[in-house]
Amino acid sequence: MLTAMLSDRHYMRDVGPERPFDLIKWLMAAFVALFLLQHVAEKWFQHLEHYSWFGLVADNALHVRKLWTLFTYNFLQNTAGYSGGVFTLICNLLGLYFCGLDLRDRLGQARLAWLYAGFIAAGAIAWCAVYPLGVDWPLFTPFASFTGLFVLFCCHRADEKMTFLVFFILPATMKPKYFCWCWVALDLFGFLFYEMGGRVSPLWNGHAANLAAALAAFACYRVSRRADFSGGFSNTDIELPRWLRRQKKSSTRPPAYKVNVANRGDLRAEVDRILDKINSEGFGALTDEERRLLDDARDLLSRR
Structure with a gap:
């Protein structure tokens, strides 16, 4: 299951044949x-x-x-x-x-x-x-x-x-x-x-x-x-990039939560989110809970 999740990410796919043009x-x-x-x-x-x-x-x-x-x-x-x-x-x-x-x-x-x-x-x-x-x-x-x-x-x-x-x-x-x-x-x-x-x-x-x-x-x-270029535009409002706008610092920490590793749907969604975070921010940005969840997913895959 974890292998399938990795292959879903565009940056983890194998490079295809060389482009003719x-x-x-x-x-x-x-x-x-x-x-x-x-x-x-x-x-x-x-x-x-x-x-x-x-x-x-x-x-x-x-x-x-x-x-x-x-x-x-x-x-x-x-x-x-x-x-x-x-x-x-x-x-x-x-x-x-x-x-x-x-x-x-x-x-x-x-x-x-x-x-x-x-x-x-x-x-x-x-x-x-x-x-x-x-x-x-x-x-x-x-x-x-x-x-x-x-x-x-x-x-x-x-x-x-x-x-x-x-x-x-x-x-x-x-x-x-x-x-x-x-x-x-x-x-x-x-x-x-x-x-x-x-x-x-x-x-x-x-x-x-x-x-x-x-x-x-x-x-x-x-x-x-x-918007998805191939599927039409649901909202075409043009805004400045996020890094051009002032970020408001939040004083509240995100609530802690647990993911039910027995539920494949919940586990897949959470691992997808963590993989996207690794791609955009690096592995060092993961929290201890996110690292633990990746380890649990890997152990679950090895047992199957």
Whole structure:
């Protein structure tokens, strides 16, 4: 019985056969290939037409009807910077590898593909919306989709301590939600003090698009927590993640209770709850009573 309970948990199942199509690996390969093509076109042939054809400018997208730029801007990179676009490429590849692979295994490949496209669309809509503020320069960067993936990853792993390499050099260990706040704060700063005034930010391009993708990620996280995507939405109210709201400390301890181990239904439900707690908080978070119950369930299984 305990074996069946373990196999019910998605994180205890055996890994199936390798996927014939891996969205994250294909995206990483596409970004590298397009980056090399950009360098060849610009450095060898002095061609820059791809920025006007595939970069996002609100006037071109809406009036000239270059609607494809609402999507293709995500796959261009600015190769004129001090790093020749290498820094942007590395950031994007690392985001896809660490955040994308985790979200793919957690949400499924098809759902992640829709979310990724949604982050791109959210960034494009926001960039067109700020055009009246004087933001008339083109957008060609994958940072909007990167921000969406990163924020969604941080929502799912908000309180798990992780080590990040700041600027790929300095190791920093903290909870992902704090890294998320820092990233969003930088985008908010760039948007308020530069893009709202019609000026190019010295940090990076596309703060408005990044903020829109971050908001979309927050919304998707809350909806996915409250409803089953395959079975319809019973309650679509959008709330902030739990770690964004102040937690009220309870002065009362949960009442002690006993589980009837002779009742298989009660035992299964309680072991399921404990296994979920181990997955989300770790084995060290178990109480003595919960540890004892797992031992009893194991002994009961061995006797049968």
